[in-house]
Amino acid sequence: MRNYLYSLFNRAAQKLDYLKDVNIIFTVPQQENHGDFSTNIAMLLSRKLKRNPREIASEILAVLEIDNRIIEKTEIAGAGFINFFFTKSYVSNLTKVIIESGESFGRSDKYKGKRAQVEFVSANPTGPLTVGHGRNAVTGDTIANLLTAIGYKVDREYYFNNAGRQMRVLGDSVRLRYLELLGEKIEFPEDYYQGEYIKEIAKKLLDEYGDNLKDESADEKFKERAEQEIFIEIKGTLNRLNIIFDNYFNEHSLYEEGRIKELLELFSKRNLSYEKDGAVWLKFSELGNEQDKVIVKSTGEPTYRLPDIAYHITKYERGYDLIVDLFGSDHNATYPDVMAALKALGYDTGKIKVLIHQFVTITQGDEIVKMSTRKANYITLDELIDEVGSDVVRYFFNMRSITSHLNFDIDLAKKQSDENPVFYLQYAHARIASILRMAQEQGLDISTENLHLLETDEEQRLLKKLYQYPEEVMLSAENYEPHRICVYLEELAALFHKFYTVCRVIGSSKDLAEARIALIVATKTVIKNGLSLLGVSALDRM
RNA sequence: GCGCCCGUAGCUCAAUGGAUAGAGCACGUGACUUCGGAUCACGCGGUUGAGGGUUCGAAUCCUUCCGGGCGUACCA
Numbered sequence: 001m002r003n004y005l006y007s008l009f010n011r012a013a014q015k016l017d018y019l020k021d022v023n024i025i026f027t028v029p030q031q032e033n034h035g036d037f038s039t040n041i042a043m044l045l046s047r048k049l050k051r052n053p054r055e056i057a058s059e060i061l062a063v064l065e066i067d068n069r070i071i072e073k074t075e076i077a078g079a080g081f082i083n084f085f086f087t088k089s090y091v092s093n094l095t096k097v098i099i100e101s102g103e104s105f106g107r108s109d110k111y112k113g114k115r116a117q118v119e120f121v122s123a124n125p126t127g128p129l130t131v132g133h134g135r136n137a138v139t140g141d142t143i144a145n146l147l148t149a150i151g152y153k154v155d156r157e158y159y160f161n162n163a164g165r166q167m168r169v170l171g172d173s174v175r176l177r178y179l180e181l182l183g184e185k186i187e188f189p190e191d192y193y194q195g196e197y198i199k200e201i202a203k204k205l206l207d208e209y210g211d212n213l214k215d216e217s218a219d220e221k222f223k224e225r226a227e228q229e230i231f232i233e234i235k236g237t238l239n240r241l242n243i244i245f246d247n248y249f250n251e252h253s254l255y256e257e258g259r260i261k262e263l264l265e266l267f268s269k270r271n272l273s274y275e276k277d278g279a280v281w282l283k284f285s286e287l288g289n290e291q292d293k294v295i296v297k298s299t300g301e302p303t304y305r306l307p308d309i310a311y312h313i314t315k316y317e318r319g320y321d322l323i324v325d326l327f328g329s330d331h332n333a334t335y336p337d338v339m340a341a342l343k344a345l346g347y348d349t350g351k352i353k354v355l356i357h358q359f360v361t362i363t364q365g366d367e368i369v370k371m372s373t374r375k376a377n378y379i380t381l382d383e384l385i386d387e388v389g390s391d392v393v394r395y396f397f398n399m400r401s402i403t404s405h406l407n408f409d410i411d412l413a414k415k416q417s418d419e420n421p422v423f424y425l426q427y428a429h430a431r432i433a434s435i436l437r438m439a440q441e442q443g444l445d446i447s448t449e450n451l452h453l454l455e456t457d458e459e460q461r462l463l464k465k466l467y468q469y470p471e472e473v474m475l476s477a478e479n480y481e482p483h484r485i486c487v488y489l490e491e492l493a494a495l496f497h498k499f500y501t502v503c504r505v506i507g508s509s510k511d512l513a514e515a516r517i518a519l520i521v522a523t524k525t526v527i528k529n530g531l532s533l534l535g536v537s538a539l540d541r542m
Numbered sequence: 543g544c545g546c547c548c549g550u551a552g553c554u555c556a557a558u559g560g561a562u563a564g565a566g567c568a569c570g571u572g573a574c575u576u577c578g579g580a581u582c583a584c585g586c587g588g589u590u591g592a593g594g595g596u597u598c599g600a601a602u603c604c605u606u607c608c609g610g611g612c613g614u615a616c617c618a
Binding site: 025027029030031034038040043046047053077078079080081124161164165166277278279280281290293294295296297298299301303304308328329330331332333334336356357358359361399400401403404405407409412420421423424426427428430431434435436437438439442475479483484487490491494497498500501502504505506507541542 | 544545546547548553554555556557558559560561562563564565566567573576577578580581582583597598599610611612613614615616617618
């Protein structure tokens with residue numbers, strides 16, 4: 001529909017000079033009586049041409065070579081909007097396109113040949129994933145799905161660090177629990193990892209090694225085993241959400257391959273760093289950021305910034321056209337440094353898209369559940385999946401815009417009722433499946449021969465909505481906004497349910513019934529395609 | 543203090559700078575002897591935190607306040 005309008009305006013531009021080189025936007029008006037599409041172009045041109053917008057609009061309308069089999073009516077409205085009303089037969093014929101495209105309806109090859117990387121989760125293996133990580137995981141995976149849908153070849157990557165202070169504390173936490181199990185009196189420091197899982201790992205080591213690890217240091221068996229066990233659990237959790245990474249990138253490899261050292265030398269050679277108080281500083285203040293920051297501590301150990309920068313350089317080297325980083329808002333201070341450093345080294349930071357999602361607040365009833373991995377008074381992602389299921393988890397994390405704080409009410413998510421939008425969508429899908437089963441028993445088949453019979457308001461509204469789906473996918477993907485898909489699907493499902501209450505499939509004349517079957521098959525296709533982008537299952541029965 | 547994000551109906555949230563700011567839930571009233579009532583229809587509900595500005599037009603952009611979240615390390 002939109003394409004037809006563009007072609008109309010392209011031809012018109014040959015007659016009206018002021019239509020050349022202008023970016024014309026067609027929107028779907030909020031109100032139905034404003035048409036199927038609307039453009040504000042006359043109002044935008046009004047200033048440039050210093051003329052009345054309605055006058056411009058009528059001039060434009062006069063030169064449009066409109067096919068009245070496609071567009072039934074045009075009008076100039078309000079301050080100078082041009083509204084277009086499509087014919088019912090044109091709209092109902094769109095069903096065919098959806099049926100023929102099937103699973104690929106909504107996909108695009110706009111970015112075919114481009115490669116993207118999405119880095120997300122990236123939690124260090126110090127404990128089970130929390131609900132906070134859940135939002136990151138689901139958002140990242142869905143964005144990867146969306147980018148795939150518009151043509152990118154996408155790699156999902158998980159960056160982690162198994163060296164450093166955090167991990168030493170982890171190893172020592174296990175060691176102390178182990179000694180405790182051996183009956184020693186130990187004092188467990190408050191800032192150590194308090195979780196039950198530490199005790200479980202200690203118990204495993206005890207079962208396997210008896211007291212042979214008594215004098216072992218925290219950094220070896222204890223840490224290694226902790227990392228191994230925790231990673232197995234993390235991957236298991238992600239797997240339950242159908243999240244599979246293409247690559248796990250270990251920060252440590254940057255040291256092993258000498259990348260850290262190289263980078264340090266490069267900074268020095270480019271005169272971007274200096275030494276002070278026994279530490280190495282990077283001149284961020286000269287790169288436009290607030291202040292210089294330490295990249296190598298006086299102990300000789302790099303801070304996280306240095307490997308972060310080195311890591312991003314590998315992303316460039318691996319040839320990605322688009323690099324997406326997804327962080328929680330607690331990391332919002334770290335990326336400007338990385339970006340500034342990359343820019344100073346001559347990398348095109350325009351390729352990097354940093355996404356920051358806001359925090360998840362977990363409420364249970366009226367109570368806010370505070371989160372802290374170390375104190376272990378959190379609800380794990382696994383527990384959440386146990387409670388509400390993976391479909392609900394994925395849907396809830398996707399349904400809010402990432403800039404918005406997300407309130408996850410566990411009690412509400414648990415309710416398998418109409419308070420829960422996931423079921424509304426799945427119900428629509430199952431309902432269609434049910435009609436199709438029954439239609440088959442009655443010997444009715446799908447047919448696109450008599451689509452023009454789909455002419456009630458309910459059918460036309462549903463069709464127009466269906467046909468908007470590809471644009472919605474494109475907008476969601478290009479703007480990194482998974483929640484748009486949820487909003488769209490809820491509107492679509494509502495239109496289907498309205499159709500259902502007004503229009504009967506079985507019981508109508510054969511021609512009409514078979515045309516309506518085409519319509520509901522198209523609806524089922526779009527719901528399924530949309531849910532699949534979100535990673536939520538579409539059920540034929542529930 | 544400074545930086546990023548947020549503030550929209552009782553609650554949870556939508557809304558490319560567009561036309562009368564929309565959904566869901568909650569609340570109230572209705573709707574099946576025929577395709578799944580996990581549904582649908584109608585109603586109630588708003589000074590878009592407050593003030594100023596930009597323009598044909600602002601929830602959206604700028605600015606000053608107020609309130610909340612997250613940061614602001616030689617932690618990651």
